[in-house]
Amino acid sequence: MKIIKFLQFIPLLFCVFGLAQETTSINDFNFESTTNPAFTLLDETPTQINTPDNVKALGLYLSNGFSNTNIALEVNPYWLIDFKIKRTYQDYRGLKNNQNNKSYIDPFIGLKTNSSLSIGYLEKQFEGFETDKKTIAIGYRTTILQFYNANRIENIKSAIQQIDNGVTDPIHKLFEEFLAGEGVNFPGSGSCNALATDLELKSKYETLADDFLFRVLDQQDPDDPDPLATRAHAVLSALDKLTITKEVLVVNYFKDRCSNIKSFVNNPKTIKPIFRLDGAVAYSLLFKENEISTDTANRFGAWLTADFAVQFNTETYLHFYGIGKYVDDEFNINESGLYTKEHFWDYGGKLELELKKFKFSYEYLKRSLNEDLYRSVGNISYQLNTSLSLIGGFGKDFPVTDNLVTVLGISWGLDGGIDSIFN
Numbered sequence: 001m002k003i004i005k006f007l008q009f010i011p012l013l014f015c016v017f018g019l020a021q022e023t024t025s026i027n028d029f030n031f032e033s034t035t036n037p038a039f040t041l042l043d044e045t046p047t048q049i050n051t052p053d054n055v056k057a058l059g060l061y062l063s064n065g066f067s068n069t070n071i072a073l074e075v076n077p078y079w080l081i082d083f084k085i086k087r088t089y090q091d092y093r094g095l096k097n098n099q100n101n102k103s104y105i106d107p108f109i110g111l112k113t114n115s116s117l118s119i120g121y122l123e124k125q126f127e128g129f130e131t132d133k134k135t136i137a138i139g140y141r142t143t144i145l146q147f148y149n150a151n152r153i154e155n156i157k158s159a160i161q162q163i164d165n166g167v168t169d170p171i172h173k174l175f176e177e178f179l180a181g182e183g184v185n186f187p188g189s190g191s192c193n194a195l196a197t198d199l200e201l202k203s204k205y206e207t208l209a210d211d212f213l214f215r216v217l218d219q220q221d222p223d224d225p226d227p228l229a230t231r232a233h234a235v236l237s238a239l240d241k242l243t244i245t246k247e248v249l250v251v252n253y254f255k256d257r258c259s260n261i262k263s264f265v266n267n268p269k270t271i272k273p274i275f276r277l278d279g280a281v282a283y284s285l286l287f288k289e290n291e292i293s294t295d296t297a298n299r300f301g302a303w304l305t306a307d308f309a310v311q312f313n314t315e316t317y318l319h320f321y322g323i324g325k326y327v328d329d330e331f332n333i334n335e336s337g338l339y340t341k342e343h344f345w346d347y348g349g350k351l352e353l354e355l356k357k358f359k360f361s362y363e364y365l366k367r368s369l370n371e372d373l374y375r376s377v378g379n380i381s382y383q384l385n386t387s388l389s390l391i392g393g394f395g396k397d398f399p400v401t402d403n404l405v406t407v408l409g410i411s412w413g414l415d416g417g418i419d420s421i422f423n
Helices: 002-007 088-094 150-165 170-180 189-195 197-215 227-236 238-243 246-270
Strands: 059-060 071-075 094-095 103-105 116-124 133-147 275-287 296-313 316-333 337-355 358-367 374-383 389-394 404-412
Touching: 071 316, 088 094, 088 150, 094 150, 150 246, 170 197, 170 227, 170 246, 189 227, 189 246, 197 227, 197 246, 275 316, 337 374
Parallel strands: none
Antiparallel strands: 059 071, 071 116, 094 103, 116 133, 133 275, 275 296, 296 316, 316 337, 337 358, 358 374, 374 389, 389 404
């Protein structure tokens, strides 16, 4: 049942349109969030150098929209496994205290919270081939280690403290006191996203709100008053008592509660580590005759991406990226039509200025096969809102011929949640 509910909220990102000068791999994939290893190995991402902003429970990616069968699925096991132990916000961010009672963040917490598996299917014309070839790929990536300075740790602690402090409206505080007395957990981040669509969840809290209002608005016995009701009477005006309903109470309570939760959930994007090292591996099969029963060619890749982030203010970072990537590639064909194998390294860096809504970046990668193979691409991203971004790219990709690129696209994310992430 939980799986069915969860699948109702698959974050979906797709490309609406693209503009290209000449055909090359980057033009086939025009939205920024598709950087999972399955597609990266197949050169189907607008950037080769990336560290994920936040963790997705489940992500579905489409190349060139819905017009073809190119698709990738990425899943984060941390969000799907129902752990037996109780999870907290401190646990999720890896916040701990040392022997001197000084706070620090576990540098290896990303191995648990920020690991993902991806699988992709693609029909693509690779360089040297006359027709499109069907390929499948699987990949895994994780954050190997990350370091925060004292100031950024304090910002994370403040976000958690806001949640611990709870709601701000006095009647909502009393409602939470009532919930605690009933042994009911307060809403988690998944519940914040699910209230509008999960009728069972909505009914549960409206029933609780109905019981709460009946208790605090009921006529009190002067000789044995209910302390909760007495405080509620002091908070509610005569107008409030006439107009407040269970539906209004639940909606307003969730808004109050979830504003702090959403701030915490988003702070991996706004509070970044000073240094972060990501690793990824991927493996792909190309079906030589475009049939599953035919022979295949293989491609394997493994890479490390380092990110050093300089913070100017709460919403402005300057990133210095470095990457080293090894590829064992059989997706090559010679003049005789025979498949050949190559080993090479891609190495280089990326400079990115991240503002409140804008991202400006330039990346350069060199391929070890020969001096003519390099990737030089600039990217611009503008975030219209939390779900919609405009993306542009321009430059030169790895192929020796037909390698000029111009990318214009839209990234649209439909995000949701499951019953509760933290209990």
